[in-house]
Amino acid sequence: MKTKKVTVLNESGLHARPASVLVKTASRFKSEFYIKMYGYKVNGKSILGVMTLAAEAGAEMELIVDGPDEDEALEKLVKLFENKFNPAPP
Amino acid sequence: MKELQPKILSGKPAAPGIGVGNAFILRDDNKPVHPEKISDQEIEENIRKFENAREFLVQEYEKIKTIPDDYDVVEIIDAQIQALNDPEVTSTIKRKIKEENFSADYAIFSTFNDYIQLLESAGAQWAKDRTIDVVSIRDELIQATKEKKKEFDVIKGEIVFAEDIPPTVMVKLSRIKISGIVMERGGLTSHAVILSQSLGIPCVINAHWDRFQLQDGNDVIIDGSTGQVILRPSWKQKQEYLKRKEEQFSRFQKALEWARKPNKTSCGSEFTLRANVEFLEELPRLKTHGARGVGLLRTETILFESNEFDVWDQVEFYSKMVEAAEGHTVTIRLFDAGGDKLLENSENEANPFLGWRGIRMLLDKKEFLKKQLEAIYRVSGKFTGKVKILIPMVSSMEEIHEVKRHCIDVCSSLSRQHVPVDTETPIGIMVEVPSIALMAEYVAKHVDFFSLGTNDLTQYTLAVDRGNEKISHLFDSFHPSIWKLIKMSKDAADKEGIPVAICGEMASKPEAAACLLGLGIRDLSMNTGSIPLVKSVLCSNTLDEMKKLAERVLDADELEHIHELLEEWRPA
Structure with missing residues (x-):
């Protein structure tokens, strides 16, 4: 199991589109993915779960990845937060 | 029983x-869903119902995804598909069927409701806005579990x-x-x-x-x-x-007979009644009810429905309106809606009525303004002298100058392409913000006509939000201050020789219409259904009587007194 703390850098928070990108990315990996925020824990592959976090800009959260491809998954997911969920430059 | x-x-x-x-x-959702329990034998069938419904809907969404080539639409559909495939949602629904013996539709209903409540109570507005989409998935899923679709x-x-x-x-x-x-x-x-x-x-x-x-x-x-x-x-x-x-019905039929009579008071003074219109479906009644053209054409719905304010959709719509007006004019009000309804990701405003709406929005979104003006001018070339442009929510002179500059630009660009345009198309403004009513003298020098929007004028002058039930008793267009603003605007317009019309709800009340006519405003626009009754009152009284009424109303300093004065003019 791997964990990492991240901050939402997007000005408008983790709204519908970034949430969708996050879930889509997470779903490509076999590992389980959870997000912990303010004592809540949601399944990071669940779009509705991620949306109910309603994370705004500056929100801090802990990403928890557990499974065979956890290293790669965590790296990709952290990147998304760092790039403000913009698609990586080609 | x-x-x-x-x-x-x-x-x-x-x-x-x-x-x-x-x-x-x-x-538009369906029948209410009850917490129905099923027997253990029915569990499998209910799980299958849910799975089938889910697969069916995902396929449906995939199908419509191929139709638009609009990226935003595809994104929205993708988000819906993602929600249908949500692993937490799916497993919760199945658990409710398997372990709690709930029917498929109730399991779907209650599972989604938990999320809907969370989203609604979320701090961020975007999350609240998303609840609509989640509600629609919930209802579509429930619908799909049922055998037949309700038509x-x-x-x-x-x-x-x-x-x-x-x-x-x-x-x-x-x-x-x-x-x-x-x-x-x-x-x-x-x-x-x-x-x-x-x-x-x-x-x-x-x-x-x-x-x-x-x-x-x-x-x-x-x-x-x-x-x-x-x-x-x-x-x-x-x-x-x-x-x-x-x-x-028979009273209305009698009033309808008035519709065919000339628009004259009993002493022979002329006036004009026009219709406020939004949809083509309203047009057939214009003639039977005695409307002389369209005094206010609302363009919000047509533009919401049209793809990106498409110029040709608009040209077609405006042309049909002008044709239906049978030789009378059609006053087209520029798109008058708040930006929140138009653009995704735009911020929700604390005071939308005091916010980004009407011309304020159009001047920020110039591509929309230009497209709408292009459509209007194209129509003006086909029907010379029949179209007028009305600018909504004006609160300063600068806005008027800026719109007029755009009008000139659009006209000259069309002329260069040899498209006929009517460069004399009158450009008027809605007088609905007190600042403009107070400046009417100056404003009148720069526009071709005034149209008074009494609903908003009342709301802004009295500082009463007309949607707020707690203070709705304070919202009253008959307030003395409103009559004074109307009179000011009319005097200013007279000084510059430009016409004044009323297109607010006020004109649809016969007693108010009589008073407005007494003030010298002879051009009244209202919902088509009100025209016959208004006309019957205006036709059966003399202008002198109406002038006297107007004088007394202008003299009154209390709302109640004005109501008493007008009460006598209300038809039984």
Whole structure:
């Protein structure tokens, strides 16, 4: 199991589109993915779960990845937060 | 079996008239879902129902995804598919069926509701906005678990009950000749209400009922003048209302006869009555009701429905309007809606009525303004002298100058392409913000006409939010200050020799119309349904009498006094 703390850098928070990108990315990996925020824990592959976090800009959260491809998954997911969920430059 | 007693619902009157018919409950969601328990033998079948519904819907969404090439639409559809495939949601629903023995539809219903509640209580506005999409997935899934789809099958003469009616559905309903509309929500300025007034369909809003009180097919009486709705009336009540309906009908027929008479007071002074219009469906009534053209063409719905303000869609729509006006003019009000309805990701405003709307939005979104002006000028070239441009929500001179510059640009660009345009197309403004009424003297030098929007003028002058029920008693267009602002605007316009029209709700009240005519405003625009009655009052009195009324109203310093003065002019 791997964990990492991240901050939402997007000005408008983790709204519908970034949430969708996050879930889509997470779903490509076999590992389980959870997000912990303010004592809540949601399944990071669940779009509705991620949306109910309603994370705004500056929100801090802990990403928890557990499974065979956890290293790669965590790296990709952290990147998304760092790039403000913009698609990586080609 | 036990007889159910009549039950009276009290709502807010929204469009006058009496309707007697059977109830039709319009559910855009479906029937209410009950927490139904199933036996262990039914578990498998219910799981399968849910799985099938889910797969069916995912396929449906994939199918429509291939139609638009609009990236935003694809993104929205993708988000819906993602929600349908949500692993947490899926496993919760299955668990509720398997372990709690709930039926598939209730398991779906309650699972999604938990998320909907969380989203609604979220701090971020975008999360609240998303609930609509989640509600629609929930309802579509439930719908898909059922064998047959419920069709939109209202029949003529029925009284439609709904939470709220979107404009597109309202247009469909208007073709069916229904007897009335009862809505739980809706404001007096909502599309559904404006359309029912225009089409003469009795309408009551803010009425509340529960599903035990009302069923499809129940006998119902609606009185759109008092806001009363009687469920399962007695035979006596029904006879009484049918009689009153007949009386109203013959009174209206008499008023309709006025529609054919010349627009003159009993002393021979002329005036003009025009229609406020939004949809093509309203046009056939223009002639029968005696409207001379369109004094206010609302363009919000057509532009919301049109793809990116497409110029050719607009040209077609405006052309049909001008044709229907049969030689009279059509005043096209530029797109007048808040930005929040138009753009995704735009911020919700704390005070939308004091916010980014009307010309303020158009001057920020110039591509929309230019497209709309291009469409209007193209039509002006086909129908010279028949089109006018009306600028909404103006609050400063700068805005007027800027719009006029765009008009010149659009005209010259079209002329360069050899498209005929009418460069003399009058450009007027809505006088609905007090700042402009106070500046009327100066403003009148730079525009071709004034159109007074009394609803907003009242709201802004009295500092009363017309949607706020707690202070709705304070919202009164007859307030002395409003009459004074109207008089100021009229005097300023006279000084510069430009015409003044009224297109607010005020003009649709016969007693107010008489007073306005007394003030010298001879051009009144209102919902089509109100024209005959207004006309009958204006035709049966002399201008002198109306002038006297106007003088006394202008002298009054109390609202109550004005109501007393006008009361005498209200037709029985």
